[in-house]
Amino acid sequence: MSRQRPACSANYSKARTISRMRIYYPPMRFSIESQQHRHPLCQSRKTTHDQGHTMPKRAIMFDLDGTLLDTLADLGDAMNHTLRTQGFPTHDYAFYKKAVGDGAPELVSRSLPPEARRRDVLMASLIRLRDTYETCWTCKTKPYAGIPALLAELGLRGITLAVLSNKPHPKTCECVNHFFPEAHFTLVRGATPDVPLKPDAQGATTICSTLGIPPEDWLYVGDTNTDMQTAVNANLFAVGASWGFRDREELLDHGARIVIDTPEQLLPLLG
Structure with missing residues (x-):
């Protein structure tokens, strides 16, 4: 069979x-x-x-x-790239251990600075994150x-x-x-x-x-x-x-x- x-x-x-x-x-x-x-x-x-x-x-x-x-490094790297390209501060992997697990939209919201959590920024960041992750999801996972x-x-x-x-x-x-x-x-x-x-x-x-x-x-x-x-x-x-x-x-x-x-x-x- x-x-x-x-x-x-x-x-x-x-x-x-x-x-x-x-x-x-x-x-x-x-x-x-x-x-x-x-x-x-x-x-x-x-x-x-x-x-x-x-x-x-x-x-x-x-x-x-x-x-x-173990997807943490690739998820964190993709999110950090998304933040960096928009001029926002990045995070270490310890942060992402707490930030992941509830879906990509929630990961984006938790990773952005509080003052940047507007709908337009959230949506643009989500699209950028998914595009970036598509290029790196097998790099370290x-x-x-x-x-x-x-x-x-x-x-x-x-x-x-x-x-x-x-x-x-x-x-x-x-x-x-x-x-x-x-x-x-x-x-x-x-x-x-x-x-x-x-x-x-x-x-x-x-x-x-x-x-x-x-x-x-x-x-x-x-x-x-x-x-x-x-x-x-x-x-x-x-x-x-x-x-x-x-x-x-x-x-x-x-x-x-x-x-x-x-x-x-x-x-x-x-x-």
Whole structure:
């Protein structure tokens, strides 16, 4: 059986070619051969933050930036170029760790000086940021250590995998296909005009209903307060990824049921 490309959820009626890979609209269901040969899942570990963890889980929804991919440098460089070309002060990467995660418009607003946050400047900066990011999104971005191996193991176990990102939908699909060509993602969903951004639950609940898997069967893995709030709002089991853009305290304060420090620590949570 040949490997299928991930289904990308959006309100489009035809297929598009991105980086020589087929992205299909609207969402399609793909069977995964490995689902027919599931390996025994390892038992869960008890943690002080893991109250009410019902077992087993059979699906995982991942955030993209800061969870699967370390995109901070390319995002920060693109935003700094946008600021610099307009005569505004730039920021270091520590600033961008707090500024990213809620979509490009919010990143622009947080990065501009308060006195420059007028609609015309915001819109012009957003266009410039997207144009700049298009030229540099693969310069420094890379998967976090352990993520490719984790995705391979999850594929062998037949776990259903999905991505939910506040990055624009076409770029979300392009990033997944470029950096994870071997991964078995069943559905990939980025930001679209018709669906509110995370932490609104609609994107997550749509993934659950599209794949026919109820919320209680999912783990949601993310690295920001927005991700944890998304999981809480959608009734998913929230797993904080401490290797991303925010710290453990923020993740726990915003609903993480458990925080893991390395990707492989996700495996015992499956049940």
